[in-house]
Ligand SMILES: Nc1ncnc2c1ncn2[C@@H]1O[C@H](COP(=O)(O)OP(=O)(O)OP(=O)(O)O)[C@@H](O)[C@H]1O
Ligand SMILES: O=c1[nH]c(=O)c2[nH+]cn([C@@H]3O[C@H](COP(=O)(O)O)[C@@H](O)[C@H]3O)c2[nH]1
């Protein structure tokens with residue numbers, strides 16, 4: 001089925017998928033396209049509207065990415081965001097230059113002029129900015145619709161044509177009314193029709209999987225986590241018993257996890273097998289301290305195991321529950337920078353015998369949960385906190401040793417058990433313990449101790465792209481600290497991580 005899309009021009013922003021996702025949430029089909037897309041191709045797609053994303057470049061630099069000039073003359077409504085706004089200004093004869101005061105984080109937007117873009121919005125609201133350049137001269141025919149303290153041209157439009165620009169980021173959750181503003185652009189300016197709902201996504205993907213796979217077989221890398229379970233159920237719907245799920249026990253799982261996953265999958269009645277490769281993984285990790293190296297070794301070893309299993313089953317495809325954040329952080333899209341190598345994306349070997357099938361690659365975690373709900377995936381799986389593929393290997397800082405895995409398993413188990421007991425597990429997005437490679441002095445029973453430190457991490461997030469530390473009650477933390485130090489041998493100190501993402505990340509490695 002062909003649908004009229006809204007096109008998101010990608011200028012290399014970390015948030016480009018977030019823009020596309022907000023549009024889908026508003027019920028309109030959206031498609032990300034390279035900024036240099038041909039105007040004829042745009043006309044063929046017949047979009048309701050176009051959004052220019054932000055990006056790391058500056059428009060006045062040589063070689064800065066700019067769209068084909070005819071795009072601005074197609075008569076299709078355009079909204080430029082940040083770099084996108086700067087692009088419009090630059091191309092239509094205004095001026096953009098390096099600002100004296102750069103603007104990162106919160107700012108207050110003041111509406112100067114009424115416009116359909118602001119329908120139903122207050123005259124003043126908080127927005128989120130992230131820019132170093134600013135518009136100093138507007139192109140002819142443009143007016144300022146709103147300003148902030150540092151940006152007199154925070155929202156602009158052409159007085160006759162439907163060309164808009166915003167200096168802030170309406171796509172991030174920190175901008176209040178960001179979604180409403182995008183909605184106004186879609187429905188008031190572009191006059192878009194609702195044409196996209198989650199069930200459509202499922203239908204669309206099932207058809208796509210059938211077409212891609214044809215008569216071949218597929219092995220699924222199944223972790224028992226949300227993403228791979230949803231990917232497996234979706235693919236099973238498409239190809240039935242030509243799917244076979246492989247759960248790898250790499251020796252880096254949490255306490256009791258291996259049995260738990262096995263049991264919950266028996267109930268789901270998907271074709272399933274557990275492979276114990278723990279000795280193999282641990283052997284390969286011996287002596288390795290560097291986090292990126294650990295991640296790559298794990299990624300490669302996973303593939304070795306899957307290739308062996310696929311051969312036995314006669315499969316041509318490897319199904320993974322890869323999500324969009326795994327892809328951006330591994331710099332798997334044009335223009336983005338490597339933050340960390342996710343084992344299932346950047347950690348893959350260069351040559352593989354299996355073709356990848358990743359039906360959830362464009363989605364964020366909370367969207368995957370919605371898909372899972374519609375597919376009838378049990379709640380205990382959907383509500384499970386994310387657990388990274390490399391497992392405890394990236395929560396033991398430095399070299400991974402067997403005895404340390406035991407220590408971390410016990411500490412982590414206590415933390416999670418208590419979160420559940422206190423009714424806090426479903427309130428935080430993800431929680432876990434990390435084992436630090438430092439020793440500190442303590443006194444226990446009048447005796448000096450010199451032992452290791454455990455860090456506790458709990459975060460609130462919606463999509464894992466940004467996160468803040470959870471404000472867990474002091475009494476709770478106090479209780480967990482006491483249990484860990486009393487019950488876990490080798491630990492005499494517990495610390496709580498209060499870093500947000502950014503500037504930190506959720507995992508420590
Ligand atoms: N132990 C494992 N055995 C088999 N495949 C795995 C294992 N761990 C991870 N994978 C594969 O790597 C992918 C990425 O892992 P990731 O942790 O992001 O997703 P998940 O485990 O499915 O979900 P969640 O994020 O909720 O833990 C998984 O979707 C799965 O395909
Ligand atoms: O399957 C995975 N393979 C990986 O290599 C990996 N690294 C991080 N994560 C998970 O991704 C989310 C964001 O984590 P970071 O803020 O640490 O990048 C968090 O939920 C992390 O647990 C991973 N998941």
Ligand SMILES: NC(=O)CC[C@H](N)C(=O)O
Nearest residue numbers: 054055082083131132133
């Ligand atoms: N976030 C962005 O789009 C930044 C645009 C441009 N690089 C600036 O610093 O102003």
Ligand SMILES: [Mg+2]
Nearest residue numbers: 225387388389
């Ligand atoms: Mg996982």
